Amino acid sequence: DAGVTQSPTHLIKTRGQQVTLRCSPKSGHDTVSWYQQALGQGPQFIFQYYEEEERQRGNFPDRFSGHQFPNYSSELNVNALLLGDSALYLCASSRPGDTEAFFGQGTRLTVV
């Protein structure tokens, strides 16, 4: 049973570019949440997708957008990258009503 998988594992982008990160949830999970974890800090909630719709959103600008596909996998898109967007981006999957969300190992994004 595969856990949460994210791709790519590492990525380097130039300021102003756009990036797409991908997440496949754990088998049986239909809800995907995205977090940004800056160095030395805890993860910060970006948004959550369920039934292919954004259900909740944290305090992130519109440059951060996402999508969920019918197979429950999800993408996180960030436009007009800033140096401050450099971070570990974590995807977590869960089932409605569950307390536990399972995290992937993350995508390390570096903006130069």
Add this chain to the structure above:
Amino acid sequence: GQQLNQSPQSMFIQEGEDVSMNCTSSSIFNTWLWYKQDPGEGPVLLIALYKAGELTSNGRLTAQFGITRKDSFLNISASIPSDVGIYFCAGLNTNAGKSTFGDGTTLTVKP
């Protein structure tokens, strides 16, 4: 917005010692979670607390949900080298996805 304060920020202990770390919040949470994150990995859930005053154990780990619902602590007994990592507390009010995390306690265990 909601904010969680974890202390201490880091700990250096000898193998075999007990460890205690805590988390306080400016807001009430219905659920408290404790995670461990190893380098290059995502957080892994250690303990979940659902009721104010609840004390829960998982092996050498014990955690408590504060009566006010604004704080929690985690104890690790008889630490071993594989306990090294970053421990995060997280508060949850709605569903499993949207958690508010603290900034972590980095634990180093010297053999």
